[in-house]
Each structure stands twice: as structure tokens, then as C-alpha cells.
Amino acid sequence: MFPYLMRRLANYAILLVIATVLAYFLAATQLNPLGLYDLSNTKLNWDGIYATLTSYNINPNDPVLDRFKIWATGVLTEWDWGKTPKGESVNAIVARRMWVSVRLVFLGSLIGMGVGTALGAWTATKQYSAADRIITVLCLIVFSTPVMVIALFLKLGAIKANAALGGQVFEFVGEGSGFVGRAQHLLLPTISMSLTGIATYSRYQRNLMLDTLGADYVRTARAKGLRKRQAITRHALRTSLIPMGTYFAFALATMFVGASITETVFTWHGMGEYAVTSISTFDINGTVAVVAFSGMMTLIGALLSDVLVAVIDPRVRVS
Template sequence: MLRYVVRRIVNYAILLFIAVSLAYLVASATLDPRLAYDWQNPNLNRASVYAKLTQYNINPLTSVWERYGNWLKMVFLHWDWGFTPKSESVNALLGTRVGVSLRLIVLGTLIGMVGGVAVGAWSAVRQYRWSDRVVSFLCLLFVSMPVMVLAVLLQMGATRINQATGTDLFQFIGESGSHGDHFGASFLNRLQHLLLPTISLSVMGIASYSRYQRNLMLDTLGADYVRTARAKGLRKSQAIRHHALRNAIIPMATYFAFGVATVFTGAAITEKVYGWHGMGSYSVDSITGQDINGTVGIVAFSGLCTLAGALLSDILIAVIDPRVRAR
């Protein structure tokens, strides 16, 4: 088992190195850090700008391959991912942005996964009933709705509720704001700002995951082993929980693992609408800001998350499915 895991990690590490290297070469060839400065400004010291870009190893006048060699030395010898054109450390930015994204997505992702499985299984058991049709309609409605539209609708509804109640129950711009000096005021304020983004992520997660879970559940409900369990006298609820649901969750484990791996940069629209400065918004800002090192750092982090997701999926399947054994 250990040999197998090590071999997979080595394979993934090689793929990650190739992907990040290609990302660096593409970003270096297409992004121009000089555009981060106002070249129409007559007071701009162009010589100083070029010297700074050379110092940060992002000067477009330098050969791409020469910059790539310097970048490899920086990353592998010093774990230094470089600087942005505006002199910000990419290491520091990534550390800060990852923390923001974690605070934003953890609760919404968990609710989306658990709720999606529960809603999908419940809907499958009630196939073709009015409740199944209503749930299916709502889920398809949210799946087809752009994330930005849902986020804006939630903001409009929250604003009306605040106006009707005369309170500031819903806060939805930024991660935190002004708060009182009473005990727990800061924590409560952060929860208020987290409420709408969590609802947005949870609703989308439940709608998406429930569709997959419902289809998988329908396949297992008609399986021979479920009918055999019922014929032996097992109650319907027990047959569903111990046989149908357990087997239907196995394919979802892989979907969950890769979903968690991509959610850091996949919540870009949610972060933009609600003013959270996490990895999603940084992935957009780094490209629009002609930030070569930042873009490559995000690709590396996303690739590492995908690697972790692949390993996590194997572990989850082994835990859920007792038939899986290491050889």
C-alpha cells in the first residue's frame, strides 16, 4: 500500500511540475507586466520600472527561457514565488488569500455536500411524487441560474429585510465591518458578513450535488441486493440506508474530493460580488494585473489542490466501500 501511494504521489508531482512549468511559459509569453504602470504619465521613471521588473525576473525584454531558469532556482532553492509588478510578495499574498477563501467556502461547501446527498436521496425515494417534482424543478432552476444572479438576488432580498426590520441583520460587503465593543461583537459581525455568501454557495452546492445523488440513488434502489435485503425482512428505511445509499455515495466521493480541490479558485464570482479578497478574486486580478508570478502561483496552488483531491478520493472510496482493499 505504501509503495502504491508513493508511486502515485511521484506521478502526480511530475504532472504538477509539467503543468506549472507550462503555466509559467504561457504567462511569461502572454502577460506584459509593463502594462501595470501608466506609461502615459510623463513623470514615470521608466528606467526605474525596467530595473524593478528585471529585479523581479518579469522583464519582458529578458528571454523567457532565461527567466524560466531563474524562476526554477527561486522556487526550488528558496521557495520564493517572486513579486508582483507592484512589489507585493506572492508568498504573502497567497498565504493571506488562502485564509480568506477557507473562511468563506468551508461552511458553504460542507452544507452543500451534506445537503446535496440528503436532498438527492430523499428525492429519489419519492420518485415522480409531487415533492420530487418540486425539488427537481428548484434544483434545475438554481443549477441553470448564474452565480452572479443568485448573489445579487440575495443581496436585494437582504436589503429589503434590513429596511423592513430597521436592523443591519445582513451585512454582505467585505469580510467584516464596523462593530460594537461588547463581548463577541467582532465574531458576530463576521458571521453577519458570512451569512449571504454561505447561503449562495450552499444553494448552488445542494442543487448540483443532489442531481448526481438522485440519479445514482435511483440506480441502487432497483438493484438486486436491495430487493434481496427487503425480501429477507429488512425494513425499507434500513435497506435504503445500509445498502442503497451507501453504494450510491461511493461515486460521489470522487466528485466531492475534486469539488473541494477546485472550490478555492471556483468561487471567484461569489468573492467578487460580496467583496471577499480570496483566491478566486486573486486569480482574476492576477491576470488582469499582468502579474506573471501571481498567476503561476495560483496555478501551482490549484494543481496541488487537485493532487490532494485525487488522493482524498482514493481514501474516501476505501473508507466507504469495504470491498476496496489494498494489495
């Protein structure tokens, strides 16, 4: 398996480099940091502004190829991703926000994947029952409700619950400090992210399970005397998890920068929020760093997908 993973890793690494380089040229040509200033104001020290932007390597008046060479040299030699238009270190911002997103996204994704898969597999075995129909309706309601609306409803519910309980039992602004404080602040955004994941994964898993439950190899296993529960878990469930393994890995990777709405509503300063603010503030280096981070997460997700498929599916040959 190791040589196989190394080949896959090399392919993904090449794609990551290409995506990051393209992102740099796109950001460097389309984002103009001069937009942060009043171009009609003649009283501004434009010479000083240009000199500052040049020192940050984000002056749009400088040739883009020259800027790319300086940026690429800094990344390759010092792992320096540059500065924002305000002079902040992009490395420091990403390092801080990355772990904020890890705490939020990992837990929410894990709960959504685990509960959603189990729920979908269970409802498939209860097809057209009352429980199956009720869960289907609830999932459709979650599908039809924007994430922002779900988050706002949770905040309103927390406010009313705190008023009824006479204390700040539920916290929903910021990240908190200490284990208990962070757990309180993490509860509502985790629920917000988990609900969508549960609804999504349960529908996928239900449909995949329905396809495998009627397969010939499952009926054959039952005909040979295998109990229904064993036939479902050993054959139907394992087979239906093969495409879900790929979906899990890539979904977890993209959620790191896809949780911008949840992070904004609950004031979590993670990578999702930074992906939006870096573009809106003409932050060239920050935008490229977000793309590179997202690409790295996708690379990790792709490798996880390859490993999961190889473990679940014995037909996959890796050598």
C-alpha cells in the first residue's frame, strides 16, 4: 500500500502546486489593494502608500511576474506567505485561524458523518415505515433551511433558554477560554454544522443501503443461513460504505473553508471567515494562503479516501 500511496501523493502534490500558482496570478491580477484607499483624495501620501505596498510585495503597479518570483522565493525558502495590506503576517493569521476551524469543523463533521451514516443505514432497513417517513420529512426540512437560518434559530433558542434558566448556560459568541468555556461556546455551532451533515449523509447512506440490500450477494448470504443482521452489517453495510468513504474524506476537507456562515454567525474567527474577509479586503497573499490551505486539506482528504476505500473494499488492489 505504501508505494501506491506515494504515487497518489505525488500526483496530488503536483495538482496542489498548480492550483496555488494559478490562485496567485488570479489574485494578483484581480485584487487591487489600492481599493482600500480613497483614490480621489489628493492629500494622501501616495508615494508612501506605493512604497508600503511594494515592501509588502502587493503593489499592483509592479510587474506581476516580479511579484510572483519574490513571493515564490519567500514561500520556498522561508515558508513566508507574505503580508496583508495592513502589514500583518499571513503565516500568523493562518496558524491562529486554522486551529479555530479544526476545533469547530472536526467535531461537527465527525458527529454529522457518524450519526448520519447510522441513521441512513437504519432507515433503509425500515423502508416506508413510520420512522422512515418521519426522518425523511425532518431531513427535507433541514435541507430546505439555510445554514444561517438554523444558526440564528439556535441563537434565539439559547437566549430564551438562558432567560428561563436564569444564567448563561448557553454561550454563542466567540470561542471562550478554558475547557468548560470552550465547550459551552462550541455547543451551538457544532449543532448547527452537525444537523446539515446528519441530514445529508443519512439520505446518501439510505439510498446506497437500499441498493445493496436487494443485491444478489446479500440474498445468497441469507440463503446460506446467515442471520439478517449479520448479512446487513457484513455485506450490505460494508459495500454501501465504499462510496461514502470517498465522500467523507472530501467533504471533511472542503468544510474547513466552507463553514464561513457558521463562523460568522457565532463569531468564530476561523479559515472560513478568513476566506471571505481576505477577498473583500483585497488581501492577495491571504487569498492565496486560503487556497493553498484548502488544497492541502483536499490532498489530505484524497489520501484518506484512498486509504478508506482500500480498507473497506477488498477488491481494490494496492501494491
